[in-house]
Each structure stands twice: as C-alpha cells, then as structure tokens.
Amino acid sequence: MARNLLKNPSGEEQLEFWELTENGGSQWQVEDLPGDCGFEFASDGVTKYFATSFELCLKRQVIDLMAEGYSPEQLDAQPAVTVEDWYCGRTDCGCTYQIDVCLLDEKQEVLQEFKPDPVTLDPDCDDCSWKQVSHTLSEYGSGLRFISFQHGGQDTKFWDGWFGVRVTGSSVTIEV
Secondary structure, X not given: OOOOOOOOOOOOOOOOOOEEEEEOOOOOEEEEXXXXXXXXXXOOOOOEEEEOOOOOEEEEEEEEOOOOOOOHHHHHOOOEEEEEEEEEOOOOOOEEEEEEEEXXXXXXXXXXXXXXXXXXXXXXXXXXXXXXXXXXXXOOOOOOOEEEEEEEEEEOOOOOOOOOOEEEEEEEEEEO
C-alpha cells in the first residue's frame, strides 16, 4: 500500500504542517470525534477532525516529492496520484466544502488540477454524515515534482464559532 504523503492528515498534531491560506471567522479548530457533528468516522485510526468557521477557512500542504525520496525518473513515468478526503457537516447548520489539488513542476507551475465545484451540505435535506471524495490524476506529462493539496470551507449561516464543514482522513498517494 502506498504511503500517505500528507503530514498530520487528521489533526492529531493540531494544525502542525498545514499552511492556513484562509483562516476566517473564529479560525480553524481541531476537535475530537464524534464531536458536535455527531457521526462516527469510518476508520478506527482517526480520532480528530478539523472544523471550519463562519468565514472561509482553507489549509494547504505542498509536498516536495524529491524530498520524499522519489526520483525524477519515477515521477517522469507519470505514476497515478490518488487524492482522498473526508468531510461532513453539522445537523444544525449548513456548510460548504471545497478541495483543490494541483500537480506541479519544478517551478511550481500547474501540470494538472483537480478542483471540483464546491459542495453545499444542507441539514434540512442531507444527512450530513461523513462523505468521501476520491480522485486519481494521471496522464499529466513529465516534470511532476510537487503536489499542492488544499481544502476547507465554511458554514452557510455565518454563526460565530465552528459550525462549518469538518474535514479529516485526507491522503495523497503515488503508485510507483
């Protein structure tokens, strides 16, 4: 099984290793599962999640693949890059979730991007339980050297505190 290249994917080390690109409202917070979202997580090893607030909260890691031990030859063979993330909302407040993953060359210019439309969870018509997004990037050409992973969101009612989307269990893997 390929190793997860993201450090601290579920908040076990609070916000360590994450660049807070947007930290609005009451800012990012790490909470214990199941917490106020009320739903258990599907994986036994995950005990925490990141919670967003009433203004946009985004966090990012840029993975240096050469520093992670991959050779230019391995990367130029265009190995499949799989991204997975988990998100959920609260049952009392709607929220939005977004993810943006970019495969980058040595100058950190985009080779390929995965950026689906933001998702809105409405507790009046969604169950707001944990949902997974998974995507594999391939056929992106030679030159892959970095991967940028960014995700987050906010609540839809602008309530003070941490009523926005919850994220955890994120991963980026390469099949070499």
